[in-house]
Amino acid sequence: MxxxxxxxxxxxxxxxxxxxxxxxxxxxxxxxxxxxxxxxxxxxxxxxxxxxxxxxxxxxxxSKEALVAAVIERHNEEIMGIVRTTLTEVTDMPIEKAVRRLVTVAIDAHRINPELHRVLAEQIPRAGKLDVEAFNREVHAHVRAYFNSHRKEMRKIDLDVATLICVSTIEAVAHNTVLNQAEMLSDKMVRTLVDETTRMVVGFLRPPA
Amino acid sequence: MxxxxxxxxxxxxxxxxxxxxxxxxxxxxxxxxxxxxxxxxxxxxxxxxxxxxxxxxxxxxxSKEALVAAVIERHNEEIMGIVRTTLTEVTDMPIEKAVRRLVTVAIDAHRINPELHRVLAEQIPRAGKLDVEAFNREVHAHVRAYFNSHRKEMRKIDLDVATLICVSTIEAVAHNTVLNQAEMLSDKMVRTLVDETTRMVVGFLRPPA
DNA sequence: CTATAATGCGAGCATTCACTCGCTTTTCAT
DNA sequence: ATGAAAAGCGAGTGAATGCTCGCATTATAG
CATH class of the missing domain: 1.10.10.60 (Homeodomain-like)
Known part of the structure; x- marks a missing residue:
């Protein structure tokens, strides 16, 4: 045996x-x-x-690091599961609907376990760096692909720049909303944030009226 | 004595x-x-x-923490100096110019000492938390005040939401640009990023055409 | 039942590290 | 010149912590 x-x-x-x-x-x-x-x-x-x-x-x-890495991986898988699913659902939606959905999901993902997310966000740079970079690359690739197949709805713009800006923005809003604004998060406030963030991103991508 | x-x-x-x-x-x-x-x-x-x-x-x-806190404070002062100055310079500029200037400065500030900034960004949640929160509040207050006095150039929107979204966005773009994209930063690339970020933020704030 | 492997145990080792304490050196007012 | 305060020194202390190792317990196969 x-x-x-x-x-x-x-x-x-x-x-x-x-x-x-x-x-x-x-x-x-x-x-x-x-x-x-x-x-x-x-x-x-x-x-x-x-x-x-x-x-x-x-x-x-x-080692101790291996344990922390395992926690990170578990948490990342949880989030990536949601994100992957959403990105597939969204493939054929028009920009407006797709972006709104992604913003919502980003906030939801951050709300899964905010405390764990915060601690990991602090520690990740040390351990599990690779995992997280892979994570980021996957998200960027997906979003870029979506943008590419929806070019006709968009103005002329470098896809990499657009991806960087949009992903950064959505991630940052979700992050700051959940982690900094604590639980001053009324449902109404969240809805406003989603609306406004969506508006900004969509307005950015669409051709000028 | x-x-x-x-x-x-x-x-x-x-x-x-x-x-x-x-x-x-x-x-x-x-x-x-x-x-x-x-x-x-x-x-x-x-x-x-x-x-x-x-x-x-x-x-x-x-204590050891006191030393790290001193480093954080020194670094923060350096950045806040620049940001404060810029925010004053910008007071009477129209939105478009002001935002462009702020985006540029945000990137510059992140470039002062990217390595130190990265390490501190990792460690700050442990030590010096207060310093950084004060820092954030000051920036938010300044930006909010600017928005308030330029309301006429803007569409109707909750100032707090606008401030949160804009500050988060600019910070995130600067952060990701400098820290993640390493030195794949040609001057041209930076200019594009500044242009596009400015476009997004300004488009978001301005009344619809 | 017995042999063998898999799993589990936890006292203790080795090391690292923040911090102390008693002492020496430098500065300076008189 | 002198004495006291300020500044500086660094071997040593005690606690914390990652990890090992020899042994105990449980499961499985023949």
Whole structure:
């Protein structure tokens, strides 16, 4: 049953209860990151909260960073799932509807777990940099493709510049709305923000009247 | 000569060479943050690079955070200086010119010390949070005031929403341009970005043609 | 039932790091 | 010149933390 030397199972080998252990560890890491901050997130504490020993932790994760990376990946997948779905739904919609939908989704995505998102946003530059860059590239590629296939509705403009500006804008508005304005977010306020952001982006892309 | 009990001079008392020491410490902190990252920034290392002993460090800075905060403050002051000046210059300009100027300045400000800016952007949420919030509030207040006094050039729109969206947008474009697109920044590219961003923001604020 | 592998354990090691304390050197008013 | 205060020094301390290693427990196969 062992196709490898007995020592060094380290990190793979998920058959049954180990799955549970791994999940508990990732979940515990996320919880501690949110509730106690990055500084307090020690491997011993993670193991404690996960109800697992440090030794077991190190059987599946070669380092503390690996754990944080796993949390990042999980969170990113969650968001990317939504974004991907939306971008597909939107393919055949006219610009106005598509942009409105994307702005809404961006805000929703940021609202999934704002605290975790904030902590990760702080820590990502250190760990998981690659994941996030891949994430960004995927979003840019999708949006660029959408713009390309809807060129006729748009004025003449460099697609890369348009993509950079639009993605930056939507991301920033969502980010600032959810993270800075805390919960001063009445539904009405959110609707206004969506309306206005959509108006700005669409007005930017459309040919001048 | 001592207006305080002999012990606990800690942090004030700058008469002559101590100024040099303090400056050297702040400068060293900034350099290490940029060149070796936050993790490697230990008080011992800071003292070493500053050419000063750890003991002296703790005479002027009660903690490591105090040093990082000093760096943040210095950097923020540098940027706020530029932004404040620009916002005054711009007071009587029409929207189009004012926005173009602000976009340009935002990018310039991000280019002052991009590496330091990046590291601080990562670490700021932990330390110096207050400084940065004050910074943001000041910018928002200035922009809002400008919008208010130029209402006639604008369509009817909630000033707070307009301010949030515009500031977020300009900041994000500047940030992504300088930090993500690295030095793929030809002057021409920058000019295009400034043009297009200006166009978007102005189109957003102006009454529909 | 027994042997073997997979999983789990947690005390402890090694290291790093913020910070202290007792002392020396420099400055300067008198 | 002198003495006291200001400035500077840096080995040392104590706590935190990432990670290892030898052993214990559980699951599975024959």
């Amino acid at each position: 062992a196709r490898k030397p007995p020592t060094k199972p380290r990190k793979n080998a998920l058959q049954e209860r180990s799955r549970v252990t791994v999940d508990a560890l990732v979940e515990a890491t996320a919880r501690i990151l949110v509730r106690e901050g990055f500084e307090k997130t020690s491997t011993n504490r993670i193991a404690e909260i996960a109800g697992v020993s440090v030794g077991s932790l190190y059987q599946y994760f070669p | 001592a207006r305080k009990p002999p012990t606990k001079p800690r942090k004030n008392a700058l008469q002559e060479r101590s100024r040099v020491t303090v400056d050297a410490l702040v400068e060293a902190t900034a350099r290490i943050l940029v060149r070796e990252g936050f993790e490697k920034t230990s008080t011992n290392r800071i003292a070493e690079i500053a050419g000063v002993s750890v003991g002296s460090l703790y005479q002027y800075f009660p």
